[in-house]
Amino acid sequence: MNYLYQRYTLKSNITDLNHCIESKKLNIEKTLIDYSDVEKSLEERVELKDMLHDVLQNGDTLIVYDLLELSSDASELIKIFDCLFNRDIDILLCKYDTSIDKDTDTLKTVRLLTDLLEKDKEEKALKSGRPKGRFSKSKFDEMQDEIIRLLKENISVSEIARQLEVSRTSLKDYINSRSLKDIVNSDIKKEFAVIPKSKCEEQI
Numbered sequence: 001m002n003y004l005y006q007r008y009t010l011k012s013n014i015t016d017l018n019h020c021i022e023s024k025k026l027n028i029e030k031t032l033i034d035y036s037d038v039e040k041s042l043e044e045r046v047e048l049k050d051m052l053h054d055v056l057q058n059g060d061t062l063i064v065y066d067l068l069e070l071s072s073d074a075s076e077l078i079k080i081f082d083c084l085f086n087r088d089i090d091i092l093l094c095k096y097d098t099s100i101d102k103d104t105d106t107l108k109t110v111r112l113l114t115d116l117l118e119k120d121k122e123e124k125a126l127k128s129g130r131p132k133g134r135f136s137k138s139k140f141d142e143m144q145d146e147i148i149r150l151l152k153e154n155i156s157v158s159e160i161a162r163q164l165e166v167s168r169t170s171l172k173d174y175i176n177s178r179s180l181k182d183i184v185n186s187d188i189k190k191e192f193a194v195i196p197k198s199k200c201e202e203q204i
Contacts, residue, residue: 001029001030001057001060001061002026002027002028002029002060002061002063003028003029003030003031003032003051003055003056003060003061003062003063004017004021004028004030004031004032004063004064005031005032005034005051005062005063005064005069005070006031006032006033006034006064006065006069007034007036007038007069007070008033008034008035013065013095016065016094016095017063017065017094020063020092020094020097021063021094024092026063028063030055032047032051032055033047034047034048034051034069035047036048038072041073041076042071042073042076042079042080048070052080052083052084056084056087056089057087057089058087058088058089059087059088059089060089060090061089061090061091061092061099062084062089062090062091062092063091063092063094064091064092064093064094065093065094065095066093066094066095066096066116067093067112067113067116068116068119072116072117074113074116074117074179074182074183075179075182077113077116078182078183081100081109085101085102086102088101088102089101093112096112100112106148106152106183106184107144107145107148109183110144110148110178110179110180110183113178113179113183114178114179117178117179138174139166140166140170140171140174143164143166144178144180146164147160147164147171147174147175147180148180148184150163151175151180151181151184152184157171157172157175157181
C-alpha cells in the first residue's frame with residue numbers, strides 16, 4: 001500500500017508532489033499529516049511514531065517530498081531508516097524522483113543525507129541573519145567513495161588517514177560533518193533481517 005506523508009508545518013511543494021504521484025500512476029491509500037512542530041525531536045512527535053509503529057506494514061511504500069520532512073537530524077533519520085527497512089518498507093522521495101530501501105547503496109544514501117544537511121544549514125543561517133552557508137568544498141570529496149569503503153571495513157579513522165596520507169584531525173572533521181561514520185555504521189546497504197515490532201518501537 002502507498003502512504004503519502006506530509007509535514008504540515010513545512011508546507012511541502014504540493015504541485016511537485018502531485019506531479020510525482022500522477023507521473024508514476026500511484027494509488028494513494030491514505031495521506032498521513034504530521035502536525036508536529038519542526039523543533040520537536042523524534043521522541044516527541046506522536047503522529048510520526050504512531051504512523052511508523054501502527055499504520056505502515058511490511059511491504060508498504062512511504063511517499064514524501066524530501067527527507068527534511070521526516071527529520072533534519074541525521075541520527076533520527078537513521079533510526080527511521082532502520083525501522084522502515086527492517087520491515088521492507090520503501091521510501092519514495094519525490095524531490096529526487098528516487099526511492100531508497102534496504103538494498104540502496106550506502107553512497108547514494110550518504111549523498112541524499114548530505115544534501116539534506118546542507119539545506120538545513122542554509123535555512124538555519126538565514127533565520128539567524130547570517131549569510132547563507134554550505135559545506136565548503138573539501139579535498140576529501142574526491143576520496144569519499146574510498147573513505148566509505150574503508151569505514152565499512154571497520155578500519156579506524158587513524159588508519160584511514162595513514163593510508164590516504166592526510167591529517168587525521170581534518171579527516172575526522174570531514175567524516176563528522178558528512179555523518180559518514182554514523183550512516184555506514186547503521187548498515188543501510190546490507191539486507192536487513194526482519195525485526196520484531198517491539199524492537200522498532202525501542203529504536204524510536
